[in-house]
Amino acid sequence: MLRRGVSNESEQGQNVTVARIEQSLQDLEQMTEDDHAVTVRWLLHDAKKAAKNTDSAFVDKVSPFDSMKPIHLSAGGTVPDGSATVKLESHVNKKSKAGKIRSQLITKIIKSDTARVPKYSFHTTVRRNILTMDDERLRFIPYMGDAEGSKKKNARLIHELEQAYSPKPSTSSRESEWSSQVRACLEASLEKLGLEIGQDKLIQYLLDQGRNRSRDSEIEKRTIHESFELPLEPRERELAKMVSQAFRKVYDRPLEDILLSEEHLKELAERRNSNQDKPGRTPTKSQLSQTDINKMESSAEPCPDRLGTYTTLICLICGAASCQTHGDSARDENAPGYQYVHQPLVTTYQDILRKQDARIAAKAGQPDFSTQVDTPCSSECYLVSRYDDSAYKLPAEDISTIESMVISLRDKKRRACTIAFFMDLPCWKVHSEIKHMEPRSVELPSKNRARQPDWYNNQKKTLKWDWQDMTTAHLHQERCQANPCAHEGPCQKGCPCFDSQLLCESICGCSDDCPRKFTGCPCHSNGIVCVSDSCICIQMNRECGPQCSSCGAIPRINPDNRYQDDLFTTGCQNIHLQRGVSPKLILGESQLEGVGFGLYVGEPVRKGEYLGEYAGEVISFLEADRRGIIYDRKYLSFLFDLNSEWAIDAARLGNKTRFINHADNDKDGLNCEAKIALVNGEHRIKFLALRDIKVGEELLFNYGKKFADKHGLNKKLPKAKEDGKRGVVVGEEALEALDGLNPANRATRGKMTAIRGGHGGGRSRKARKTAPVQGIPVEVEQGADEDSDFAVPQDEDDDDDEDITDRRRKRKITRPLRYTR
Ligand SMILES: C[S@@+](CC[C@H](N)C(=O)[O-])C[C@H]1O[C@@H](n2cnc3c(N)ncnc32)[C@H](O)[C@@H]1O
Numbered sequence: 024m025l026r027r028g029v030s031n032e033s034e035q036g037q038n039v040t041v042a043r044i045e046q047s048l049q050d051l052e053q054m055t056e057d058d059h060a061v062t063v064r065w066l067l068h069d070a071k072k073a074a075k076n077t078d079s080a081f082v083d084k085v086s087p088f089d090s091m092k093p094i095h096l097s098a099g100g101t102v103p104d105g106s107a108t109v110k111l112e113s114h115v116n117k118k119s120k121a122g123k124i125r126s127q128l129i130t131k132i133i134k135s136d137t138a139r140v141p142k143y144s145f146h147t148t149v150r151r152n153i154l155t156m157d158d159e160r161l162r163f164i165p166y167m168g169d170a171e172g173s174k175k176k177n178a179r180l181i182h183e184l185e186q187a188y189s190p191k192p193s194t195s196s197r198e199s200e201w202s203s204q205v206r207a208c209l210e211a212s213l214e215k216l217g218l219e220i221g222q223d224k225l226i227q228y229l230l231d232q233g234r235n236r237s238r239d240s241e242i243e244k245r246t247i248h249e250s251f252e253l254p255l256e257p258r259e260r261e262l263a264k265m266v267s268q269a270f271r272k273v274y275d276r277p278l279e280d281i282l283l284s285e286e287h288l289k290e291l292a293e294r295r296n297s298n299q300d301k302p303g304r305t306p307t308k309s310q311l312s313q314t315d316i317n318k319m320e321s322s323a324e325p326c327p328d329r330l331g332t333y334t335t336l337i338c339l340i341c342g343a344a345s346c347q348t349h350g351d352s353a354r355d356e357n358a359p360g361y362q363y364v365h366q367p368l369v370t371t372y373q374d375i376l377r378k379q380d381a382r383i384a385a386k387a388g389q390p391d392f393s394t395q396v397d398t399p400c401s402s403e404c405y406l407v408s409r410y411d412d413s414a415y416k417l418p419a420e421d422i423s424t425i426e427s428m429v430i431s432l433r434d435k436k437r438r439a440c441t442i443a444f445f446m447d448l449p450c451w452k453v454h455s456e457i458k459h460m461e462p463r464s465v466e467l468p469s470k471n472r473a474r475q476p477d478w479y480n481n482q483k484k485t486l487k488w489d490w491q492d493m494t495t496a497h498l499h500q501e502r503c504q505a506n507p508c509a510h511e512g513p514c515q516k517g518c519p520c521f522d523s524q525l526l527c528e529s530i531c532g533c534s535d536d537c538p539r540k541f542t543g544c545p546c547h548s549n550g551i552v553c554v555s556d557s558c559i560c561i562q563m564n565r566e567c568g569p570q571c572s573s574c575g576a577i578p579r580i581n582p583d584n585r586y587q588d589d590l591f592t593t594g595c596q597n598i599h600l601q602r603g604v605s606p607k608l609i610l611g612e613s614q615l616e617g618v619g620f621g622l623y624v625g626e627p628v629r630k631g632e633y634l635g636e637y638a639g640e641v642i643s644f645l646e647a648d649r650r651g652i653i654y655d656r657k658y659l660s661f662l663f664d665l666n667s668e669w670a671i672d673a674a675r676l677g678n679k680t681r682f683i684n685h686a687d688n689d690k691d692g693l694n695c696e697a698k699i700a701l702v703n704g705e706h707r708i709k710f711l712a713l714r715d716i717k718v719g720e721e722l723l724f725n726y727g728k729k730f731a732d733k734h735g736l737n738k739k740l741p742k743a744k745e746d747g748k749r750g751v752v753v754g755e756e757a758l759e760a761l762d763g764l765n766p767a768n769r770a771t772r773g774k775m776t777a778i779r780g781g782h783g784g785g786r787s788r789k790a791r792k793t794a795p796v797q798g799i800p801v802e803v804e805q806g807a808d809e810d811s812d813f814a815v816p817q818d819e820d821d822d823d824d825e826d827i828t829d830r831r832r833k834r835k836i837t838r839p840l841r842y843t844r
Contacts, residue, residue, distance in 0.1 A: 039216055039218060039262070039265065040265070041265045041268050041269050041272075042269075043216065044212070044216060044265055044266055044269035045269040045272050045273055047212045047215055047216055048208070048209070048212050048269055048270065048273040048274075049273055050212075051208040051211060051212050051215075052208065052273060052274075055204055055205075055208055102129055103129070105131065105132055106129050106130060106131050106132060107129075107130055107132055108127050108128065108129055108130070109127070109128045109130055110125070110126075110127050110128075111124075111125070111126045111127070111128060112124070112125050113126075138612065141612045141613070141618075141619040141620050142619050143619060143620060144659060144674060146673065146674065146675055146676060146677045146681065147675065147676050147677075148676075148677070148678055149638055149639065149676045149677065149678060150638065150678070151638055152638050152639065152640070152641045152671060152705075152707065153639075153640055153641065153676055154640075154641045155640040155641065155642050155646070155672075157642070157643055157645060157646045158646065158649075159188055159649070160188065161184055161185065161188035164180075164181055164184060165653055165657075167180060167656060167657075176656075180652070180653075180656055183652050184652055184653075187648065187649045187652055188649060199284075199286055202280075202281050202284055202286075202287065205274070205281050206222065206281055206282070206287070209222065209225075209266075209270070209281070210222055213266070218262055218266075219258075219259070219262070220259050220262050220263055220266070222282065223251075224255060224259050224262075224263055225263050225266060225267070225278065225282055226247065226282050226283070226291070227248075227251045227255055227263075228255060228259070228260060228263035228264070228267070229263075229267070229278065229279050229282060229283055230244060230247065230248045230283075231254075231255065231260075242292070243288040243289055243291070243292035244283075244288060246292040246295055247288065247291050247292055247295055250295045266278065397436065399440075399450075400440035400443065400444065400450055401443075401450060403443075403449040403450050403451055404440060404443075404450045404451070405439050405440075405450050405451045405453075405454035405455075408449070408450070408451040410449075410451040410452070410455070412452075412455045415449075415452055417448070417452060417456060421446065421448065422456055424446065425442055425446070425453060425456050425457065425460075426460060428441075428442045428445070428446075429442070429457055429460065438457065439451075439453045439454035439457055442457075472513050472538070473513035473514040473515050473518075473521070473533070473537055473538050473539055474515070474538060474539075475538040475539065476493075476494070476524075476526070476539060477493060478490035478493040478494055479494075479526065479541075481526075481538055481539070481540055481541065481542045482542070483545075484542055484543065484544060484545045484559055485559065486559060486562065486563075494524055495524070496524065496525050496526055496563065497562070497563040497564045497565075498564075499564060499665070499666050499699040499700070499701060499706055500664055500665075500666060500667070500699060501666075501667055502523070502525065502666055502667060503523055503525075503666060503667050503668050504666050504668050504669055504706065505525065505528055505701065505704045505705070505706070506519055507528060507530040507531045507532060507704065508520045508521075508527060508531045508532055508533060509531070509532035510532070513533070513537070514527055514531075514533050514537050514539045518533075518539075520539060521539065526539055526540065526541040527539045527540040527541070528540070528541060528703075528704045529541070529568075529569065529570050529703075529704075530703070530704045541563075541565075541570060542570055543559075543560065543567065543568065543570035543571030543572065543574070544558045544559045544560045544567060544571045544574050545559075545573060545574075546558050546567075546571070546573065546574040546595070547573040547574045547575060547594075548573045552574075552593070552594065552595065552596065553567050553571075553574050553575075553576070553595040553596055553597040554596040554597070558574070558597060560597055561597055563701075564698065564699065564700055564701065565700060565701040565702070566597055566598055566599065566600055566601055566700050566701070566702045566703075567595050567597045567598055568580065568598075568601070568702070568703050569703070571595070574594070574595040574597075575594035575595040576595045576597070576598050576601075578590065579591065579594065579595055579598045579601075579602060580598050580601040580602065585602055585603070585604055586604065599633035599709055599711075600633075600636055600700060600702050600707050600709050601702060601703075602633075603636065604633075605633060605634055605635040605636075606624055606625065606626050606628050606632070606634065607624070607625030607626045608622055608623070608624060608625060608634070608635060608679050608680075608722075609622070609623045609624070609625045610622060610623075610679055610682055611623055613682075613684050613721060614721050614740055614741060615684050615721075615738035615739065615740065616738055616741070617738065618684055618738050619659075619682075620682045621682055621683070621684050621721045621722070622679055622680065622682040622683045622684075622721065622722045623719055623720065623721050623722065624716050624717075624718060624719070624720055624722060625718065625719075626718060627715070627716070627717060627718055628712045628715065628716040629712065629715050630712055630713065630714050630715050631711060631712060632711065632712045633709060633710070633711060634680070634695055634709075634710040634711065634712060634722065635678065635679065635680045635709070635710050636678070636680065636707060636708060636709055636710075637663055637671060637673065637677075637678075637680045637681070637697060637708040637709070637710065638671070638673065638676075638677060638678050638680070639661065639663075639671045639672050639673030639674070639675075639676050639677040639678075639681065640671065640672045640673075640675060640676050641665065641669050641670075641671055642669065642670055642671075642672050643668065643669060643670075644668060644669070644670060646672075647662050647664075647670040647672065650662070650672060650674070654674065655733065655734070658734050658735065660674075660730075660734065661673035661674040661677060661681050662674075663697070663708060665699060665706045665708065666699070666706050669706070671708060680710055683695070683710065683722045683723065683724055684721070684722075684723055684738075685723065685724070685725065685726040685730075685731060685736045686723035686724070686725065686739070686740070687725060687731065688725075691723070691739050691740060692720075692721065692723045692739075692740040693713065693723050693724065693725055694712065694713055694714055694716050694720060694722060694723055694724075695710050695711060695712050695713055695716070695722050695723070695724045696710070696711055696713050696724055696725070697709070697710055697724055698710075698711060710722070710724065721740070723740075
């Protein structure tokens with residue numbers, strides 16, 4: 024904020040010298056400093072006044088510690104029986120040794136029969152995965168204890184964290200505030216001197232000179248450089264050189280620090296890319312003739328720019344506004360090799376319409392949950408009205424508004440009626456405009472059609488016998504995240520699905536008859552139930568979905584039918600995650616000594632049954648690596664690789680499955696496995712029982728050798744009943760133990776018994792309501808069982824683990840928990 028204005032009086036640019044520019048810059052610098060001083064004085068004045076007011080109104084003048092007597096610490100001496108000593112070391116002044124105070128406290132040891140509460144790292148319970156952006160700022164350094172020899176370890180940790188979180192020093196806010204102030208000052212100074220160059224020319228000069236040779240922001244530099252159409256005139260170059268020299272003298276640093284700072288370059292490049300600020304390219308309105316302006320305003324083109332906003336606001340996978348589950352994964356701009364590229368997700372209107380069509384087509388097979396019927400909206404409704412299209416022309420801006428609205432309205436049948444209502448236009452006219460917009464007439468020439476992959480026939484819905492050698496589309500941990508494709512032309516080279524050798528999904532923008540599109544399973548028509556490898560969806564580690572028109576998945580994924588157990592006893596069984604009903608799971612202290620909590624089953628589970636979803640934050644690998652530094656140091660990690668780009672972290676957000684501990688093999692109590700499945704274009708992790716599991720058994724799955732080795736996961740279930748010591752608890756007795764030890768659980772006891780009695784798909788049928796989240800109805804159970812069932816199993820019993828047979832699994836998809844390098 025420049026309080027004293029800069030003189031408008033233009034000085035003669037021709038007589039300018041380095042000394043004069045220097046003087047002008049100094050004047051402005053002085054002015055800026057004065058201005059800053061005035062601002063700070065005002066702020067302090069205000070702050071003092073505010074503090075005074077608060078003081079009298081709310082602050083107690085007497086310190087609560089005033090009445091406390093000082094405690095005299097005993098300086099050691101004999102320690103009475105039943106006591107222990109604690110050594111304290113306080114540092115008053117870090118640098119001086121004199122500031123170090125050592126004392127020793129004598130404490131009483133209190134013994135109690137109460138079970139020790141296991142260590143627990145706090146988490147918030149979530150019902151579905153939440154996409155979390157990268158956070159490359161190191162916000163705090165965790166306290167890792169003062170144990171012997173930990174100083175070196177802590178120093179190493181701090182170094183590691185600083186390396187991971189700040190690969191390059193980011194501009195501090197003070198620095199960036201200063202830079203922008205000086206930039207403003209510079210602009211004013213050039214204006215005052217009447218020089219015929221502005222900041223743009225100075226930037227061009229610095230880029231021409233190859234100043235700022237750092238490899239950072241290369242793309243931005245190129246974008247900006249290419250936007251200058253004409254080379255600098257010799258006079259301009261001379262002036263820019265003088266400004267650069269004067270700047271260095273006044274500020275004692277190079278001009279490029281201010282004009283080519285990473286932050287500023289990024290800002291400029293974004294502006295250039297969005298076409299708002301192309302020097303010498305985009306004429307201003309005043310430079311255009313009225314005919315040009317009319318042409319621009321009546322063109323159908325301005326729409327795509329605005330559509331960009333729609334596509335980023337509305338998720339292309341689920342249609343939710345600002346979706347937190349899918350969406351463009353976070354970019355780590357500080358990552359080595361990161362390059363700024365301005366790349367709108369979807370570029371043209373036709374792409375978006377195609378995507379819309381694909382989504383609507385994918386939904387066509389689903390039951391219509393809406394209550395709408397095909398009744399005409401008015402006498403002018405397109406459903407009833409016969410109209411002469413050519414007789415009535417809409418203004419360009421109305422057409423443009425219709426285009427924009429079409430994108431956000433997914434119900435195709437109703438969109439003309441809805442738009443007509445909002446715009447107060449005849450429905451038939453809106454409908455006719457929409458029809459013109461749709462790229463239906465675009466028939467692709469046959470030679471240009473996409474080809475089916477060699478290993479998959481989407482019409483017969485079959486895989487070639489050696490398909491597993493030809494693709495990794497089913498190996499989710501190795502493949503990338505599914506991103507719906509949206510491009511002109513057929514799905515061939517250049518299409519992201521094609522290039523990643525993946526199939527197109529129903530959410531992709533390509534046409535329904537794209538030969539690369541996954542078309543689901545034909546199980547019912549082939550007389551098969553989706554339960555084994557004969558179902559193509561199971562073979563490809565996918566859950567059945569709307570694209571499987573005949574197998575019976577569609578009514579089974581309808582949330583309204585979730586608790587209709589009869590429906591699930593037959594028909595498609597490959598919809599676990601979409602149904603989302605798990606058996607009763609009880610949280611208690613793990614039977615693996617000292618590992619904290621563990622998860623137990625509260626009702627019998629059969630082999631192959633679904634146990635729950637491993638939910639948490641979906642984060643990029645870069646973020647996982649950063650978080651992993653602290654997790655690995657604490658030997659407590661909840662990271663789980665989801666695919667080749669993303670991981671799930673259940674440390675901060677998660678559900679009960681985050682408490683499932685590790686076992687190497689059947690002998691150690693391994694009883695469940697984790698599988699990654701593709702569910703409607705989304706990767707998700709589910710737990711399945713590897714064998715029949717008895718009530719009260721602790722769930723254990725194999726985290727993978729790398730994780731187990733790195734974290735030293737060596738704790739095993741105690742052997743069955745040995746000389747009165749603790750043993751594995753299973754069966755009814757275990758339930759008593761789990762139940763009885765925590766009075767809070769008694770209330771649920773009757774319910775659990777009832778569920779056990781009615782086993783055969785029997786699950787806790789809790790009252791539930793639906794809560795809309797981002798426009799999508801999400802099931803929320805009232806009195807959710809999450810975390811209320813704490814218990815500490817302590818009783819002994821025989822370890823009567825059953826023999827586990829049939830361990831040979833054709834598809835190896837048990838996914839190790841992530842470890843960080
Ligand atoms: C996903 S958490 C499991 C829940 C954890 N027990 C708790 O209370 O939060 C994984 C962590 O549990 C511990 N853990 C799991 N299985 C273990 C085993 N067999 N031996 C030792 N520690 C284990 C390790 O600290 C590991 O990093």
